[in-house]
Amino acid sequence: GGWNAKKPADVTAMGELLGKDYGEWIENLRADVLRSDTPLIQTDEKWRFVARGEAWNALGNRITDEDLNRFEATAISVLGERDPKFDLPKEERYAASIHGKELEHSQLMRKGIAETLALIGSRPQALTSCSFGKAETTAILVVRSLFNKASWERWASLESHLPLLAEAAPDEFLDAVESVLVDL
Numbered sequence: 001g002g003w004n005a006k007k008p009a010d011v012t013a014m015g016e017l018l019g020k021d022y023g024e025w026i027e028n029l030r031a032d033v034l035r036s037d038t039p040l041i042q043t044d045e046k047w048r049f050v051a052r053g054e055a056w057n058a059l060g061n062r063i064t065d066e067d068l069n070r071f072e073a074t075a076i077s078v079l080g081e082r083d084p085k086f087d088l089p090k091e092e093r094y095a096a097s098i099h100g101k102e103l104e105h106s107q108l109m110r111k112g113i114a115e116t117l118a119l120i121g122s123r124p125q126a127l128t129s130c131s132f133g134k135a136e137t138t139a140i141l142v143v144r145s146l147f148n149k150a151s152w153e154r155w156a157s158l159e160s161h162l163p164l165l166a167e168a169a170p171d172e173f174l175d176a177v178e179s180v181l182v183d184l
Helices: 008-018 022-033 052-062 065-079 090-095 107-122 134-147 152-157 159-168 170-183
Strands: 040-043 046-049
Touching: 008 065, 008 107, 052 107, 065 107, 065 134, 107 134, 107 159, 134 152, 134 159, 134 170, 152 159, 159 170
Parallel strands: none
Antiparallel strands: 040 046
16 A cells, blocks of 8 residues: 555645645655665655564554644544535435545545554553553544544444454553443
């Protein structure tokens, strides 16, 4: 997988996440790709990490509390998006894109954010520049925000990302599942 800037909402979300506009952060990425030890690769205007775990260990010390604050806001915004295919009758949802009922953010962006959240929650020791407990708290707050009093549409919109969200904050995720089951 990889990420590219085909969806305007993805470019905006990346700018919010990084605290820089597209031109500024893309030039930083281009310079990093030229280094021989970089875990980042660019081909055909798509960006990807060689191995996400290695990149996390190599780059984690660059992440600050401020970065996690921006990530939290961006993750809640991107992953909290309601899938507009639910505006259609069940039997027409398979053709949602034909009807123009698509998420603003790409599935690659949503998956990347969910994967990063899982890393933040499950491998916080790589974030050596962050305050103690900040990574775990960030993961918990994102999962809590996404599932607190969530409708079935929220759960369904996040369907493919549920395992990663469970990995990010297992106790918080299980509390959310339990609260849904109690309400049934």
